Amino acid sequence: MPEGDTVLQTARRLHTALAGRLLTRSDLRVPRFATSDLTGRTVLDVTPRGKHLLTRIEGGLTLHSHLRMDGAWRVYGADERWRGGPGHQIRAILGNARRTAVGYRLPVLELIRTADEDSVVGHLGPDILGPGWDPDTALRNLLADPSRTVGEALLDQRNLAGVGNVFRCEICFLTRTTSWLPIGDLPAPERLVTAAKKLLEANRERSRRHLYVYGRADLPCRRCGTPISKTTDDERPVYWCPRCQLGPVP
Numbered sequence: 313m314p315e316g317d318t319v320l321q322t323a324r325r326l327h328t329a330l331a332g333r334l335l336t337r338s339d340l341r342v343p344r345f346a347t348s349d350l351t352g353r354t355v356l357d358v359t360p361r362g363k364h365l366l367t368r369i370e371g372g373l374t375l376h377s378h379l380r381m382d383g384a385w386r387v388y389g390a391d392e393r394w395r396g397g398p399g400h401q402i403r404a405i406l407g408n409a410r411r412t413a414v415g416y417r418l419p420v421l422e423l424i425r426t427a428d429e430d431s432v433v434g435h436l437g438p439d440i441l442g443p444g445w446d447p448d449t450a451l452r453n454l455l456a457d458p459s460r461t462v463g464e465a466l467l468d469q470r471n472l473a474g475v476g477n478v479f480r481c482e483i484c485f486l487t488r489t490t491s492w493l494p495i496g497d498l499p500a501p502e503r504l505v506t507a508a509k510k511l512l513e514a515n516r517e518r519s520r521r522h523l524y525v526y527g528r529a530d531l532p533c534r535r536c537g538t539p540i541s542k543t544t545d546d547e548r549p550v551y552w553c554p555r556c557q558l559g560p561v562p
Contacts, residue, residue, distance in 0.1 A: 317516045363476070462490075525552055528540045
């Protein structure tokens with residue numbers, strides 16, 4: 313699933329391709345907005361908010377999208393062949409004279425008033441990669457329910473925005489805790505916030521992530537050499553080092 317770092321990279325690509333240019337092609341292939349025509353309007357900017365993408369368009373409109381598990385935006389040149397998937401998976405097309413952005417398999421796509429953006433992102437906690445990042449508020453949010461597990465608290469976008477399952481596993485490794493420890497039992501819980509910021513910042517410019525445990529089942533831990541364990545938690549794969557990380561396990 314795309315997380316804060318990859319969503320930020322997607323926003324940058326879309327912004328570079330579309331911002332400041334007049335739309336010459338617009339096609340929203342979802343029933344509710346299929347008749348909406350954005351051609352003739354200028355794209356103002358593309359802004360990430362946690363895992364959400366906000367494409368702001370002249371006239372007070374915002375195209376809100378969320379990639380969830382396998383959605384993707386691809387950018388192509390004027391004469392380039394589209395390669396993001398079969399045509400029936402295309403949900404949005406935004407094009408200008410130089411570039412075309414194509415949204416594939418987008419589970420969330422809606423056209424809203426820019427003034428109403430809070431209706432879709434107002435519930436989010438501080439954005440780890442956003443300009444308004446507030447670690448103190450993020451920590452208070454995480455600790456609001458001491459009985460929640462560390463993993464659950466990190467994945468709740470109302471606490472802090474941008475952490476998905478990959479970074480949930482990585483943050484737990486860096487803070488030497490398992491995902492299933494009640495967050496109220498974690499010594500120095502501020503380490504979670506510090507690790508989250510460190511990881512997403514380190515990966516915001518990378519096309520490939522350097523991962524400590526995620527996707528490395530049975531491979532040696534990069535810290536101690538113990539084979540990495542894997543289980544499934546609420547249909548999400550969880551990876552951890554049984555030696556380095558302390559706390560309950562399933």
